[in-house]
Amino acid sequence: MTKTYIWSLFTRLFHILLIIAVCAIFLIAEFENLLDYHAIVGYTIGLLLLFRIAWGFLDVKHSKFKDFNFNIEDLKEYLLNIFGNKKEYAGHNPASSWAIIAMIILGLASVISGVVVFGTQEGMGILSFLNTSRYKDMDFFEDMHEFFTNAFMFVIFIHIAGALLDRFLHNSKAVESMIFGYKEGDGKSVKLTRFQQLFGVLWIGLALILFTYLLLTPSNILIKDSNKAVDYRAEHEQFYKECISCHTLYPPYLLPKESWVKMMDDLENHFGDDASLDEADKNSIKDYLVKNSAQTSTKESAQKILKSIKNSDTIAVTKTAYWQNKHDAIDKSIFKSKKVGNISNCKACHKNIERGLLNDRDIQIAKGV
Incomplete structure (x- = not known):
């Protein structure tokens, strides 16, 4: 069967890096002495998600938002036939289209609310100036952060469950395609322009540079501790x-x-x-x-x-x-x-x-x- 190049290298790198980052932030979330690393990974996730938003508007075949299927009737049909003979899609199916948008929104909300909590509650990072008497009732911000992160993880879980169900129930190669880039079937392969290639290199590179920089410089403005020692x-x-x-x-x-x-x-x-x-x-x-x-x-x-x-x-x-x-x-x-x-x-x-x-x-x- 003919194979079509569906997912570009940068789409796959984004996907892999996001998986690694989400797993890392989930594992270290309960260790309070690792809060700095939690923040570092959070900032990296935020930058990766911003890349995905920009990537969705750069006319990259299958990855651009215009190629997503947001049709409600198609979504209903897809879900009703998920255990039967469902329609195959070259790019994102209706369920994954909605899931990706939800993950982007909830992921960014998690990052932003996390930065607010980091500042108001811990007196750290770029919003440390909010650690004042005006924001004494910090539970609200913490509750919002927990809500967004739990919702984010829930959608991720559903997305993964759907991909695995598709893999083992219908022998779909969607999971493999996100690793190697190819799907079986006829269709138009993705081909990046020079600008898209340059953008992908710069943004993915920037995410890795940011992560490394934050890791090596704990006094940087994004995670700097503004709490003053008392004599x-x-x-x-x-x-x-x-x-x-x-x-x-x-x-x-x-x-x-x-x-x-x-x-x-x-x-x-x-x-x-x-x-x-x-x-x-x-x-x-x-x-x-x-x-x-x-x-x-x-x-x-x-x-x-x-x-x-x-x-x-x-x-x-x-x-x-x-x-x-x-x-x-x-x-x-x-x-x-x-x-x-x-x-x-x-x-x-x-x-x-x-x-x-x-x-x-x-x-x-x-x-x-």
């Missing part, structure tokens, strides 16, 4: 000296003001110890803690602790629902290891906590006995 000794020496002499220096934003007031007013019973201070020092430290408490912070951890705390009697960060949920998956033996000792030794894994930083990129789970 607590310089800000309030008494707070620094009294707290760090006994335990990890906890940033004031990790508890609401009510918790700090309760704690400071009962230093005689400070987690089993008498940490009494003279009245002047106690009031000075208390005022500093209240002034810099969770209510005054735009940090992600501060806002989520505020929402998770059930009553103002909670004076231990480790007793908040947010802390417990975030650390639930960690092997309990780690907290008892010599390197950690107990659950309150936050600096064992959060190396910059005593400088006011609890960034995901800094998380290093302590290992060893």
